[in-house]
Structures are given as structure tokens and as C-alpha cells.
Amino acid sequence: MSQKIYVGNLGYSIDDSALSEKFAEFGTVQSSKVIIDRDTNRSKGFAFVEMSSAIEADRAINALNGTEFGGRAMNVSEAKPMAPKSRY
């Protein structure tokens, strides 16, 4: 079982590893992905982190939501299901 976390308002300097290490403090990070704009190759300023359990995810959310990271106070919350991919 795993729980996905949505992380918004990230600084553009944050990358997958930085996020992963940050959340690893509260549990096992299964995966982490900072969303990069395909057209500009720049961070979109938000990301997804997958923790190994909802317990750990909840701890991480409560501990990290609103805290500064990369110069911005990030929004951390449970992720919603992934949107269907556009084929165009």
C-alpha cells in the first residue's frame, strides 16, 4: 500500500532527489517526481511524492505542509488520482 502526496508551491530549484530526501525523514519514499514543463524544461513548481504507507504520508504532510523549501512555503496534501493523459 502506498499513498501519493501532492506538493505545490515548490521553489524551482527543487528536484526529485531533494524532495525524496526531505520526505524520507518521515518514512520510506517510494517515488518522487517534480513536474517539469515539457516545452520549457523548467519546473512547474509542484511535485508528487509517494510514501510507502498512509501513516507515513500523513506524518510527512503534517510535518512539511507550509514549511519553507527552496525559498517557498510549500503546500503538501494528499494527491488526487492522476488526470487522464491528453493524446493531443
Add this chain to the structure above:
DNA sequence: AGTGAGCGC
């Protein structure tokens, strides 16, 4: 560059 939701041609 900023209120946003990910993948894979």
C-alpha cells in the same frame, strides 16, 4: 517564471 495534478509513444 507561480494555483497548480503526474505517465508514454
